[in-house]
Amino acid sequence: MKRVNPDLWAGLIFIVTGGAAVVLSRSYEMGTAARMGPAYFPTVLGLLLVLLGLMVAVRSFWQAGGEAPRFHFRPLLLILGSVVLFGVLLERLGLIPTTILTVVLSRWASREFKGKEVAILVAVLSLLAAGLFVYGLSLPLRLWPELWRY
């Protein structure tokens, strides 16, 4: 595979986000230097970011950067997936079922997955979460799905 310089990618990210800020700011009022509108500061920052991104990207062509980044998709997808799952389920299923599902999914990200160990971990964390946050700090979180109340 061709070696990709991480600086080139970093530079491109900065250029794109800076450019987006400038473009989006066009729909807000610019104002004057004395009376700055909502678009003034973000436009200046956006232009600065584009400039910095260009410098980073251009420099990457003759400065030997670090190694080409290697992404590990298993932990990336499983960890971010568990976070999203947590957000989706919490209001629908309540804290305890959400904790169980989130912990099990996130544990897949690690190479070692022992059923018994995960079961104990799930039990301990569910009790801890319910005890600390719901009973201890009385955060307004439901423990179980709505139906279970009746």
Next chain:
Amino acid sequence: MSGMLGNLALGFGAALSPLNLLYAFFGALVGTLIGVLPGLGPIATIAMLLPVSYGLEPLTALIMLAGIFYGAQYGGSTTAILVNIPGESSSVVTCLDGYALARKGRAGPALGIAALSSLFAGFVATFIIALFGPVLAEWALKFGPAEYFSLMVLGLVAAVVLAHGSLLKAVAMVVLGLLLGLIGTDVNSGTMRFTFDLYALSDGIDFVVVAMGLFGFAEIISNLEQTSERQILAPKIQGVLPTWDDFRQCWKAVLRGTALGSFLGILPGGGATLSSFAAYTLEKKVARDPSRFGEGAIEGVAGPEAANNAGAQTSFIPLLTLGIPSNAVMALMLGAMTIHGITPGPQVMSEQPVLFWGMIASMLIGNLMLVLLNLPLISIWVRLLSVPYRLLYPAILLLCGIGIYSIKGNSFDVFLAAGFGLLGYVFRKLDCEPAPLLLGLILGPMMEEYLRRAMLLSQGNAAVFFTRPISLAMLLAAAVLLLLIVVPAVRTNREKAFQG
């Protein structure tokens, strides 16, 4: 002087209440814990425990959060000495001589010296805050918007210069952070900026969301990339009391480290990590026989340990007196103060003396607690190291999730944090440090506000930043810092310092 003692008495009165003592202890305990555990830093932890602090009095909350911060310095050194793993970036240099001492069977005295130097430095630094804080705050009351804007520029530049890695990328990360900070409703015009018609974004992106994404989730993902679980064999420890010879050998190093750390902590961008590196270099320079360093020189533990604790403590000065955070942890403390309805700045000391002095007094108490907590319990902390990461990270993930959700009772923030987790992971892969982004995020709205006010007062004339002497001095200092880094000699030194 007598005024200071009176103020400290006021502070102790508040900090010694049973509840505050309890939370100071809790903070120090949690701080030591995360310091010992690699892969979990103070930024993610403070963010994680913010929801716990919502229900507390502001002073109690700040005492707990500050305890986490300086507790982490203590815990980080323990693992550095025993198993050659720096728990925190500020204890990287402690590994060099600390671990060498441990291999020689002198782990106990090394731990003892580390804890006692830290305690001494913590005490001195606390008195420095008490002595110079009020002076600085009085001076800062004269600041207008132009001075504040220039001060923030200086702070951001300094933070960037002292960050790891590429300067250019760090500046870009700050600017990106500033931009992210502008998301939400513009206070002057009521315009929704960059909200993409999402109601959940109208209040802006909460810094806790960003901190947990960039530091909490992204760290978990990077840690899981390591293929094998680490095997840790901690040496046996017999007795932590250093001998008289040890004391004789290192008391000067402790004094030097304390002085250096206290000074570097006050500088914008400074703090614990920089202080420890600088102190190690200094000790090596002044030593009669520099070749002992790396082979188990006790000064090589005492100097940096004193310096990192002093630096950690005095980095509260710019936050408490000017309202400007000098590093990412202080930026989180600023956020925590805002949540509790306190606007950090020179007025805190005069308007809420109990809060200000109570927090300072709690640092003395916390340091003492840490020594009592660390030395006798050392074997328990060591055993914690053998907790496998696969049991740890699901707990971190869960705590982060609940913490984020409870900020606003809103799942949107959880999704947003997952997004920042992805961003943080990508930035790590591209060698972009995320800490400057967090600093920019918190300073963004403040900077815009001061810029607007300064330009309004000067009727649009940008010369105001250069004609007012204090403002000019700060901008010149920022320019000098930037120029220095371009000069090749300084650059190589900086690279060397961060190779640790």
